[in-house]
Amino acid sequence: MDSVRIIEIKESVFADNDREADRVRARLKEEKTFLLNLMSSPGSGKTTTLLRTIERLKDDLRIGVMEADIDSSVDAETIARTGVKSIQLHTGGMCHLDAGMTEQGLRELGTADVDLAVLENVGNLVCPAEFDTGAVKNAMILSVPEGHDKPLKYPLIFTVCDALIINKIDVLPYFDFDMDKVREYALRRNPRLEIFPISAKTGEGVGAWTSWLKKQVRDWTEE
């Protein structure tokens, strides 16, 4: 098993999370590092999607990954095997990351040699959506088995995201998942949402997602 650095992060001391998030973004801008905050339910395929994303982008961008988890390091070990810089953040039971916690992670990761930093947030559709982490863009994954009604039930996360990845489209034949409805419900929450149906397992659709992401990184770091 690869050995992975595990960081125990603590709740932020900053009362004003939004101001702290803006400070994090300003520092990222200076260092020409793009931060993506990736959110989803447990089991929607965040780590597998990230593996596919790394495969496609690692020749063009220097990537660093922060895996936030409550109590394990399985994901960071998986990511470390791809060869990209990876650390595990332990939230100590916390259900989300705020900007101060993200900043601790970025400091441990080291961003000077990173173009694209990815924060894999805790598996949860509710709490992470409430906190600006300081990321440049927010993306979420909804997987086919979870159902197309999720934008109705967890509205906030669809509102705060820039991109929605719909994962596990390879199992569409086995589930009552209506792609038109999920688009309609999600866009009703957030008309500027970019939607990418993919299968992280087969690789289908991943190219459109990584092209979009690469463009966001370039726009941020070259501006």
Added chain:
Amino acid sequence: MDSVRIIEIKESVFADNDREADRVRARLKEEKTFLLNLMSSPGSGKTTTLLRTIERLKDDLRIGVMEADIDSSVDAETIARTGVKSIQLHTGGMCHLDAGMTEQGLRELGTADVDLAVLENVGNLVCPAEFDTGAVKNAMILSVPEGHDKPLKYPLIFTVCDALIINKIDVLPYFDFDMDKVREYALRRNPRLEIFPISAKTGEGVGAWTSWLKKQVRDWTEE
């Protein structure tokens, strides 16, 4: 569409949630009402499992359902169509229910004519596990597409539950889900956990779950 009563519940004023939870249980005992707290990720099939459970038990037990959700009433409308008493609790963005919130729900539902009350908690594997709602038993659903590693990543919820329902076993052939491993990981967290593999879609395995639940209700209400 059926019209369903929607209750906006507020965060508890009680500082000591555990004491309040014990008070809720004592009152349920007096009224001979059993309360089941049902937890899971978004999209694991809580409502469908509940529909199947109601089908099997409604001739033997008087059932009442509280559907907790952040912002919709789709689930309560679905449950109401079965003919059992059902209300929708809106948590106002909160990611969990505590004992005080559950008590508000029970008061609105009315428990005098209910043997089995079910609280369908907010879809979230993290926060609901941290709060004793006052339920007599806690159950959780893990669905096959979520993966067998979840007891490693979300340990607390497996520790606080009495029963683990493993749903969507009809799609086992399409996922890399190891039933032996999930049992091993879950029992490592909690050796007294009862495990029920089911398909709420086809009905497979549901009988074992409902027999167990019925016995718990009888033990509580007839003791």
